[in-house]
Amino acid sequence: MATPLSADALLSALRKEGVSVVEHAGWRTNNRNHKGSWGPVNGVIIHHTVTFGTTATVSLCFNGRSDLPGPLCHGVIAKDGTVHLVGNGRANHAGSGDGDVLEAVIAERATLPAPDENDTDGNVHFYGFECVNLGDGKDPWPEVQLDAMARASAALCRAHGWTAASVIGHKEWTSAKIDPRGFTMADFRARVSQLLGEQPTETTPAKPAHQPFPGAAWFKKNPKSPVITAMGKRLVAEGCSAYTEGPGPQWTDADRASYAKWQRRRGYTGTAADGWPGAKSWAALKVPYTKEI
Structure with missing residues (x-):
C-alpha cells in the first residue's frame, strides 16, 4: 500500500x-x-x-x-x-x-x-x-x-x-x-x-482461473456439484437464463435449457445446441475455478 x-x-x-x-x-x-x-x-x-x-x-x-x-x-x-x-x-x-x-x-x-x-x-x-x-x-x-x-x-x-x-x-x-x-x-x-534481484522461491502451483471442461459424459451423470452452480451463475450473467429459481448445485433441465441458450448465442444450431456442454462453448463461458473434478 x-x-x-x-x-x-x-x-x-x-x-x-x-x-x-x-x-x-x-x-x-x-x-x-x-x-x-x-x-x-x-x-x-x-x-x-x-x-x-x-x-x-x-x-x-x-x-x-x-x-x-x-x-x-x-x-x-x-x-x-x-x-x-x-x-x-x-x-x-x-x-x-x-x-x-x-x-x-x-x-x-x-x-x-x-x-x-x-x-x-x-x-x-x-x-x-x-x-x-x-x-x-x-x-x-x-x-x-x-x-x-x-x-x-x-x-x-x-x-x-x-x-x-x-x-x-x-x-x-x-x-x-x-x-x-x-x-x-x-x-x-x-x-x-x-x-x-529477487531470489526465486518454491511455490505451490496456482489453481487455474477457470474451471477445466469436465467432459461431456460428466453432465449426463446428473451431477450435483458447486461447478454446476458456478456454471449457472455465468449463464445468468450472460443473459442466458432459463431458471425459475437461482442456479443450484444439482444439474437440472433448467441448466440444460440455459446452456442451450448459451450455445445458440455462440452460433450453434441443431444438435450442437442441445444444452449438453461441449469443450469449446465451455471454454468461452469462462466458469470460475471451483474444484477438481
Whole structure:
C-alpha cells in the first residue's frame, strides 16, 4: 500500500530502469480523479490492447472512447519497447475486480485466488500498462516489448518497495477479461523478479482461473456439484437464463435449457445446441475455478 508516484517520480523511475519513454502532451494532468479516489496504490496491471499501430493506440488510450473516457491506462508499451506516457492519476483501465485478489496482491502472496466476485474498484489501486497486441494468441510479443513491459513493472515495484508478486494480468483481476494473451503471467513475474534481484522461491502451483471442461459424459451423470452452480451463475450473467429459481448445485433441465441458450448465442444450431456442454462453448463461458473434478 503506497501513495501514488508524482509525474516526475514516475518518469524518473522508468528512466532509471532503462526504459525508453515518450511524454505525450498533457499526460501529467490527464486523469479521472474527479470520478473517484486514486490510491492508495497496491500494484501494476498488465493489459493487451486488441489494437495495432502505435499512433492510433496511444491516441485511443489518451482520449478514450465515447463510452469509456480516457485515460485508459498510464502508459502504452509499443512493439518497439517504447513506453508512451498518457495518464497520471486515476485511469479507466482495471475496472471492477475481485477484492480477494487485491488482498493477495497487498500481501504479495505467491499464488492468487481465481477472480470471481467483481466487487472492488481496481482503478483506485493499480497502475496500468496497455501493451500493443491484437490479443488473439497469435500476434507475437517481440522480446524488446516484453523486456520494456517487465522493466516498466519493475520500476514501479522498486519505487514502492514491492516484489514481483505485485504485478498481475487483467485476467487475474477479473473473470470478465482474458488479457494478456500470448505469455503466462508466471513467466512475466519471473522476468520482473530477475530485474529486481529477487531470489526465486518454491511455490505451490496456482489453481487455474477457470474451471477445466469436465467432459461431456460428466453432465449426463446428473451431477450435483458447486461447478454446476458456478456454471449457472455465468449463464445468468450472460443473459442466458432459463431458471425459475437461482442456479443450484444439482444439474437440472433448467441448466440444460440455459446452456442451450448459451450455445445458440455462440452460433450453434441443431444438435450442437442441445444444452449438453461441449469443450469449446465451455471454454468461452469462462466458469470460475471451483474444484477438481
